[in-house]
Amino acid sequence: MSDPVLSVRDLVVEIPTRNAVLRPVDHVSYDIEPGEILGVVGESGAGKSMTGNAVIGLLDRPAAIAGGEIRLKGQRIDNLPYEDMRRLRGKEIGMVFQDPLTSLNPLLQIGDQLTETMLAHLEITETEARTRAIAALDEVGIPAAxxxxxxxxxxxxxxxxxxxxxxxxLCAEPSLIIADEPTTALDVSVQAQIIALLKRLCRERRTAVMLVTHDMGVIAEAADRVAVMYAGRLAELGPVRDVVQSPRHPYTEGLMGSTPLASRGQHRLRQIPGSMPRLGSLPDGCAFHPRCPKAQDRCRANPTPSLDADQGRAACWFPVEQLEDAQ
Amino acid sequence: MLAYIIRRVAQSILVLLVVGLVAFSMFRFVGDPIDNMLGQERTQADIDRLRTELGLDQPFPVQYFKFLGGAAQGNFGVSYRQGRPVSTIIAERAPATLELAAVSGFLAISIGIALGVFTAIRRDGWVSNVIMTVSLLGVSLPTFLIGILLIYLFSVELDLLPSFGRGEVVDLGWWTTGLLTSSGLKALILPSITLGLYQMTLIMRLVRSEMLEVLRQDYIRFARARGLKERTVNFRHALKNTLVPVITVTGLQLGAIIAFAIITETVFQWPGVGLLFINAIQFVDIPVMAAYLMLISVMFVGINLIVDLLYFWVDPRLRADRGGAH
Structure with a gap:
């Protein structure tokens, strides 16, 4: 097995506030291999985007990395000075944002935005950059690029x-792409095209992808492995087929149950009762226990051990043993 | 684009006609010029004769159309006080005002934008906080007070700069300039600061708030995520987007600089059209007042037109005739 492109270990992101220190990301660990797509799912505020922003070094103040390590191709990047990190952005780590209507500068031609990115990272002339910009547009399926x-x-x-x-x-050929809800703002028909495009390009170039989304359908379609986040922690991590078909964490199970699937033929979608706790008022023990149908005394008293990147699938004291019949 | 310009020019002409009408009808309440022109020893016959001579006995619409007809040919009549054609007097005085306004406007825009960008990028620095606090003074102090304070400090106490006048000027035939002599440049410093300070602080605060807004936008985050240099992000991506709304206000402020030069010119006894206008009001010199007001409105309208065209230049979304596929 080759070295992972991205290796995150015990990442902690903290936001100091007047009353308390909030932890939107709490001891999260995972790896992404070359050419692999890791889906990161969870509700709003679960810490998915915050994890991505921490990796690319664009956390909004006052949020800051408070612990753990981020390694890119073996090199530690979470403690790099701003200017060194800037050189990695775009060159080694690319990012795709949620809303394409607002991600592009309205006053600059798209060619200029492409060439300026390439010229910032690659040793090429302006003419070469323009040629490559046309090729890049052609590759993503812009007609008459x-x-x-x-x-x-x-x-x-x-x-x-x-x-x-x-x-x-992708224009400076990064080894990692962080796609933060890349399809959320798009029409359903376009979503599938964009996901297919992202998948194809990353397979071809062996680019690792961190695909942040709250849409289980997108995950099932695109991801190789899934990381489920809840209240800043990893709830479950595993191959997509296993996690979707036989979830181990009760939260993942609830998440699957609340996703409409044509094959299941149910009349009503199940819901997870309650809502995710605010970061300022996390319950003791497992953060999910107030909403968990299987919660016991142990869950209320003891926090679950955080998941290691390479062992254990669910951070739960009483993981689901087998696929339960979805009513 | 051409159709747009033609439409705007037509609108501008309409605005000028209305301004002329309003100004002209107001002059009837300023006073009777005859009182000032004839001395104490006047007879009713003198008054009637002069009134007929000046055309003041004619009904208002007739006077107005006569004025418009003349103005369209660049003939604004003869000054009641100086007995010379108004167009000549204004041509003599205009360079002083335009030079003052140009220097003030340049200072206001360049320093205003520079400080606005600086305080936006270094939002939390103590230098920015000092600049922002001081700028409150610029916004809130009235122009004449700033002028008097500057005169007191630099002319009376420090004796560095002249307190009034334009200094030595060079006559280029069609234009007199104070920019070529050291005394002319020195004389320009205090009035141009006085005139431009309010606009400068206004532009600065506007640029700062717009830039802070733009820096929060997704495309700025995306530009950072693409690893562009901080300088490129701030100036190529953020500043250009900041300038779109700033252009409007700045354009109007340039008009205001020319119009409000009256106060600065009075404080510094600057021999420009503003001072001419103040003197004309005291003497009820209607042709001069009318010509001045028309001149100011032409400038306002012209600047507004330029501002609208600048939008097209800056913002591609307005260039509808590029014909993009949607």
């Missing part, structure tokens, strides 16, 4: 703009 390169973002549709964003994220 050579004539569209001088267009402004507003001259493209949402789906086309997200293709441009992906071209921008």
């Amino acid at each position: 050579a004539s569209r390169i001088d267009s402004y973002p507003h001259e493209f549709s949402g789906g086309m703009r997200q293709r441009v964003v992906i071209a921008l994220a």
Whole structure:
């Protein structure tokens, strides 16, 4: 097995507030191999995006990494000075944001945005950059790329703009892409195209992908492995087929039960009762216990051990043993 | 684009006509010029003769259209006080005001934008906080007070700069300039600071708040995520987007600089059109007042037109005729 592209160990992100220190990311560990797509799912506020921002070094103050390690191809990057980290961004780690309508600078032609990114990272001339920009647009499926390169973002549709964003994220050939809800703002029909595009490009280039989303459908479609996050911690981590078909953590089970699947043929979707606790008022013990149907005294008293990247699938005292019949 | 310009020019002409009408009708309440022009020893016959001579006995609409007809040909009549054509007087005085306004405007825009960008990027630094606090003074102090304070400090106490006048000027035939002599440049310093300070602080605060807003946008985050240099992010991506709304206000402020030069010119006895206008009001010199107001409104309208065209240049989304596919 080759070295993982990204290796996160016991990552802790903290936000100091007046009353308390919040931990939106709490001892999270995972690896991503070359060419692998790791899906990160969870509810809003579970710490998914915060993990991605921590990896690329773009946490908004006052949030900051408070512990753990992030390694990119073996090199530690969580403690790099700003300027060194800046050189890695775009070059080694690309990022795709949620809303393609707002991710592109409205006043600059997309060709300029592509060439400036390449010129910032690669030793090439402006002419070469332009040629490669056209090739990049062509690769993400922009029709007549050579004539569209001088267009402004507003001259493209949402789906086309997200293709441009992906071209921008990939144009310096990074080894890791962090895609933060890349399809959430798009039409359903376009979502599938974008996911297929992302999948194809990453397979071809052996780019590792961290795919952050709250959409289990996207995960099932695209990811090789899944990390389920709840209240800043990893609840479950494993191959996508195992996690989707036989979830071990009661939270994952609830999440699967509340996802509409045509094959299941149920009339009503199940819900997980209650809502995720706020970071300022996490319960003692396992953070999920107030909503967990299987909670026992041990869950209320003792926090679950955090998941290691390579062993154990669910951070739960009483993991689900086998696939339960979905009613 | 051309159709747009033609439409805007037509609108501008309409605005000028209305301004002319309003200004002209107001002059009827300023006073009777005849009182000032004839001495104490006047007879009713003198008054009637002069009134007929000046055309003041004619009904208001007739006077107005006569004025418009003349103005369209660049003829604003003869000054009641100086007995010379108004267009000549204004041409003599305009360079002083325009030079003052240009220097003030340049200072206001360049320093205002620079400080605005600085205080936005270094949002939490103590230098920014000092600049922001001081800028409150610039916004809140009235122009004449700033002028008087500057005169007191630099002319009376330190005796470094002249307190009034334009200094030595060089006559280029069609233009007199104070920019070529050291005394002219020295004389320009205090009035241009006085005139431009309010606009400078205003532009600075506007640029700062707009830039802070832009720096929060997704495309700035994305530019950072692409590993662009901080300088590129701030100036290529953020500043350009900041300038779109700033252009409007700045354009209007430039018009205001020319218009409000009256106060600064009075404080510094600057021989420009503003001072000319103040003197004209005291003497009820209607042709001069009318010409001045028309001149100011032409400038306002012209600057607004330029501002609208600048939008097209800065913001590609407005260039509808580029014909993008949607």
